[in-house]
Amino acid sequence: MYSSKKDYTGQDLFIGIDTHARQWKITIRTRNTILRTLSINPKPKDLLTFLHNQYPGAHYSSVYEAGFCGFWIHRQLLDYGIHNIVVNAADVPVMHKEKDRKDDKIDSSKLARELSKDNLIAIYVPAEQQQQLRSLCRVRFKIMQNMTRVRNRIKSHLYFNGIDMPSRSETNHWSARFIAWLESIEFSHQPGKDCLELYIEELKEHRARLLKITRLLRHYAQQAHLSPIFELLYSVPGVGFVTAVTFITEIMDIARFQTFDQLASFVGLVPSTSSSDEKKTEKGITKRRNCYLRHLIVESAWVAIRKDPVLLAKYDNLCRYMKKQEAIIRIAKKLLSRIRCVWLNRQPYVIGVD
Known part of the structure; x- marks a missing residue:
């Protein structure tokens, strides 16, 4: 009896995934032909179900660009038997018309096309523990940036109100003595003093967080047996x-x-x-x-x-x-x-x- 069910056994399919929080735009193709472009729910399980229903028996390879969604999608796709890679968006070959008329459909099609041509280089994907330790270290960097911003606001506030700062040697490290000097400054009116106190309070909060994160990093580094390195x-x-x-x-x-x-x-x-x-x-x-x-x-x-x-x-x-x-x-x-x-x-x- 004739069966209308499609059979893709042994065929290689390439899936370009343009990831977003609400939905994914995916393009499915062989090495020579685009089969379909559509939107699906942003879940690896839904992608797997769709592929099994529409293209049973095929070998699936997929790719998406590194970004806000991290690597959890990559890990789940691998667990489901889909050979996935993550790439740097800047390393994906782009034609001029794809730059001139950019949208999600073009992005997913471009990824699928370059994957089918073996033109993409996968980036390094760390283990989950390594990735989370790196995220903690990056939080420290962000807090340092916030501290710099608050210090600059304090200096700007003082200069704006005609208050001279101490010598540069005093302000390089913002010691406890320097903070005490800031707290002792008097303004002609109370709002100016309140503004400075709020800045100093914010600075102290950032310092406390910085100390906490540094201690956590030392603790987790020891747990991960990184002491020899x-x-x-x-x-x-x-x-x-x-x-x-x-x-x-x-x-x-x-x-x-x-x-x-x-x-x-x-x-x-x-x-x-x-x-x-x-x-x-x-x-x-x-x-x-x-x-x-x-x-x-x-x-x-x-x-x-x-x-x-x-x-x-x-x-x-x-x-x-x-x-x-x-x-x-x-x-x-x-x-x-x-x-x-x-x-x-x-x-x-x-x-x-x-």
Whole structure:
């Protein structure tokens, strides 16, 4: 008897998923033909049910762009037997008309097309515990940003009301003595005093949260048996707990970078270049970076040149023909290379060795 039921046994289907909170736009295709584009509920289980009902027996491969939805979708799709990858949106090849007429349908179709051509490179997906530890570390970074904003508001409020700040050495670290001085300031009218007190109260709240998060990070780092890696990174001049925990939570597995250039590109210590024929133009350091790591490695480089004579000699030599800010970027890249060697070889840093 003739059966109208479709059979896709052995066929490869590629699914591009444009994720949103309310619904997903998905495109299903073979290597040569788009089969269907539709909207579904934003649940991996619903996608699996639809595929089994409409395209039974096929081998399913899917892709979505990293973003607000994290990696829980990826993990569930893998559990359901769908080969999924997560990609950086900036790495997806795009045609001009797809930029000019962008919508969810085009985005999902583009992902499915490039997946079928094997043009997409999957990003690293950390384990759940690693991901949550990284999120906690990033909260610390956000609190530091909030503290900086509050400090700037306090300084602006004082300047606006004609109150002189102490010397820069007093305001660099905002010590308890400096906070006490702020609290002792008198204004001609009470609203000005109230405004300052509210700013100081907010600053103290951020400081308390910062202390709590730092303690939590130390606790969870010990639970995750990361102490050996911390000890290795501590041997690097300029690397303390904050830098070490940020590197560990952002990188997770140093071996995933097969070359140093890949690590430097991830951190953002590579030049942005434009070349055509024999003409090559360098536009300075790339704008694409890990925003949590690049500034830390540069700060560490400033400390390292004061502790390692070899790095200091290299820095002094670079300063002969470039600006100090450019020279320290070169030192930061060299320091990053040494961090990679320390981490990979499980050997502590040796000061004074070129």
